[in-house]
Amino acid sequence: MTFRKKDTHVPAQAAPATLEQLVRWRRDVRRFKTDPVPDDIIQRLLRLADLAPSVGNSQPWRILNVKDAGIRAAIAKSFEAERRKSAEVYKDDKASLYNKLKLAGFDTAPVHLAIFCDRDAAQGHGLGRQTMPETLDSSCACMVTTLWLAAREAGLGLGWVSIVDPSAVTTMLGVPKNWKFIGYLLLGWPEEEHLDPELERHGWQARTPFESRYSELGSAERGPSQHPQHVAAKGAVALVGAGPGDPDLLTIKALRALQSADAVLFDDLVAKPILDFIRPGAKLIDVGKRGYRKSCKQPDINTEMIRLARDGLKVVRLKSGDPLIFGRAGEEIEACQQAGVPIDVIPGVTSAQGAAANLKVALTNRDHARRLQFITAHDRRGHLPADIDWGAVADTAATTVVYMPKRTLAELTEIAIAHGLDPNTPAIAVANATRPDQQVFISSVGAIAAALSAANPDGPVLIMIGEALRYADAANATEQASAMAAALGALPAST
Structure with missing residues (x-):
C-alpha cells in the first residue's frame, strides 16, 4: 500500500505526498526488485541527503557506494553468520519467527551504501563535540533519515542492515581507521509496499502507543511538577x-x-x-x-x-x-x-437500493417478492462461493441481488438454473449504479451473463434477479444518468 502509485488515480488534493505520508510509507524495506536505479537518481538522492543538519556543521558522514560484487557477497556472508549467531539468543516460537524474518535485499537491491562517521572530521572546528562527541553519530543518523525520505519521495525503498559485524565490514571495505561504521544500506525499487513494519506485521513486536513515549513536565501556568504528565490521545x-x-x-x-x-x-x-x-x-x-x-x-x-x-x-x-x-x-x-x-x-x-430507485422498481412486491436477499458471487479466492443456498436463489418469491458477479456470473446462473430457477426470470445488470456513467442491461437469467460479457462494462456491477423486476424502467434510469452527468460535467455511457 502506497501513497504514490503511478497506475492509480489519486485526487489532486491528495497529491503530491505530504511529509507525513512519506513517513508513514514504511522505511524498513526488505525485498527489492532487481531493476537498476539510474545513476542520476542516486546522485540526486545522495546530494539531498548531504544537506542534512549536523552538530556544529561537522558533516561527519562518509558514504561509500559499494559496487564490487565480491565485496557485496562477503558482506552478505557476514550478515548470514551474524544472523545465525543472533538466533541462538531466542527460544521456541520466538526463535522460529526470527528465522523467518530473513532479509532478501542483499541479492536483489541494486544499490549498496556503507555509511561511516569520520570521528576526526575537520569541518565545524569541533563545535558541539567537546561536551557530546556522540552527536557526530547522531548527525550521521540525520543524514540517513534525509536519504530515506528522499528515496521514499522518488518511489524507492531503503533497508538498513544492522546484523553485521562492524569491524569485519570496516576491514572488508578498507576505509580509514578513524571512520566509525554506522550502517549498511540497501536501496532500490520495493517489491511490495506496507504501512506497517514487517516485524509488527508478523507478530514480532506490536507498535506501542505514542502516549507511552511522550510526557510533559509541568506547564506554563503552574510551573514545573515533580512527575511527567502523559497526554492521552483522543482519536x-x-x-x-x-x-x-x-x-x-x-x-x-x-x-x-x-x-x-x-x-x-x-x-x-x-x-x-x-x-x-x-x-x-x-x-x-x-x-x-x-x-x-x-x-x-x-x-x-x-x-x-x-x-x-x-x-x-x-x-x-x-x-x-x-x-x-x-x-x-x-x-x-x-x-x-x-x-x-x-x-x-x-x-x-447500498448500490442495490440506488440502482432500484433509478429504475423505479421495488425490490419487494406483495405479489411477486416477499423476501429480499443479498449474496456475493466471489469468495476470498475470487471464486464462486461453495456455500450459496441455491434453493433460496431459485425461490420465485424472492428478489436476489448479487454483488461482485463479473467473473463468476455465467457459472452462477448455470447452477441456479440447474437448481430450478426459471431461465426466463427477469435479470438486470447495473454497472456504476447512480453515477453519470451508469449502464443498465435488462435481460433474463439465462441471457444476462452473455449480455454482460459482451458489453464488458468498467466499474462495479451488481445483478438483480426476480419477478418484481419486470416493472423496471430502463429509460428513466438513462434519463437520470444524463441529468447527473450534466450536473457533474461528465457524459454517460451508452446503455
Whole structure:
C-alpha cells in the first residue's frame, strides 16, 4: 500500500505526498526488485541527503557506494553468520519467527551504501563535540533519515542492515581507521509496499502507543511538577458509507463526519465527487481495494486506521455503498475494538437500493417478492462461493441481488438454473449504479451473463434477479444518468 502509485488515480488534493505520508510509507524495506536505479537518481538522492543538519556543521558522514560484487557477497556472508549467531539468543516460537524474518535485499537491491562517521572530521572546528562527541553519530543518523525520505519521495525503498559485524565490514571495505561504521544500506525499487513494519506485521513486536513515549513536565501556568504528565490521545474511527456514487445520496451524518475528519482512508470505488466534501486540509489516503487486481491488504488498512486514531486524529474509513454489506466492516470493527480505539458506524445507501430507485422498481412486491436477499458471487479466492443456498436463489418469491458477479456470473446462473430457477426470470445488470456513467442491461437469467460479457462494462456491477423486476424502467434510469452527468460535467455511457 502506497501513497504514490503511478497506475492509480489519486485526487489532486491528495497529491503530491505530504511529509507525513512519506513517513508513514514504511522505511524498513526488505525485498527489492532487481531493476537498476539510474545513476542520476542516486546522485540526486545522495546530494539531498548531504544537506542534512549536523552538530556544529561537522558533516561527519562518509558514504561509500559499494559496487564490487565480491565485496557485496562477503558482506552478505557476514550478515548470514551474524544472523545465525543472533538466533541462538531466542527460544521456541520466538526463535522460529526470527528465522523467518530473513532479509532478501542483499541479492536483489541494486544499490549498496556503507555509511561511516569520520570521528576526526575537520569541518565545524569541533563545535558541539567537546561536551557530546556522540552527536557526530547522531548527525550521521540525520543524514540517513534525509536519504530515506528522499528515496521514499522518488518511489524507492531503503533497508538498513544492522546484523553485521562492524569491524569485519570496516576491514572488508578498507576505509580509514578513524571512520566509525554506522550502517549498511540497501536501496532500490520495493517489491511490495506496507504501512506497517514487517516485524509488527508478523507478530514480532506490536507498535506501542505514542502516549507511552511522550510526557510533559509541568506547564506554563503552574510551573514545573515533580512527575511527567502523559497526554492521552483522543482519536476515534468512523466507518462511513459513501453510498453507490450519486453525491446527493450521501447521508447528513456521513457528510458531517467527512467535514470534521482529520484523516480519510478511502476505497477505490468511492465516487470521486464525494471526496470533494472532505474537509480541506484533511489527510487523504487511498487504500483502494479492487477485486482481481493488486490492492491494499486489509491488515495494513486496519493498522493505519488504528495508528492515526492513536495519534489523536478523527479518522474516517470511507467505503462505497454501505460498509455493513460485503464491505468487510466486521474485520475493521473488530480491529478497532481489540486496539481499544473508539469506532462509530455510519451506514450508507447500498448500490442495490440506488440502482432500484433509478429504475423505479421495488425490490419487494406483495405479489411477486416477499423476501429480499443479498449474496456475493466471489469468495476470498475470487471464486464462486461453495456455500450459496441455491434453493433460496431459485425461490420465485424472492428478489436476489448479487454483488461482485463479473467473473463468476455465467457459472452462477448455470447452477441456479440447474437448481430450478426459471431461465426466463427477469435479470438486470447495473454497472456504476447512480453515477453519470451508469449502464443498465435488462435481460433474463439465462441471457444476462452473455449480455454482460459482451458489453464488458468498467466499474462495479451488481445483478438483480426476480419477478418484481419486470416493472423496471430502463429509460428513466438513462434519463437520470444524463441529468447527473450534466450536473457533474461528465457524459454517460451508452446503455
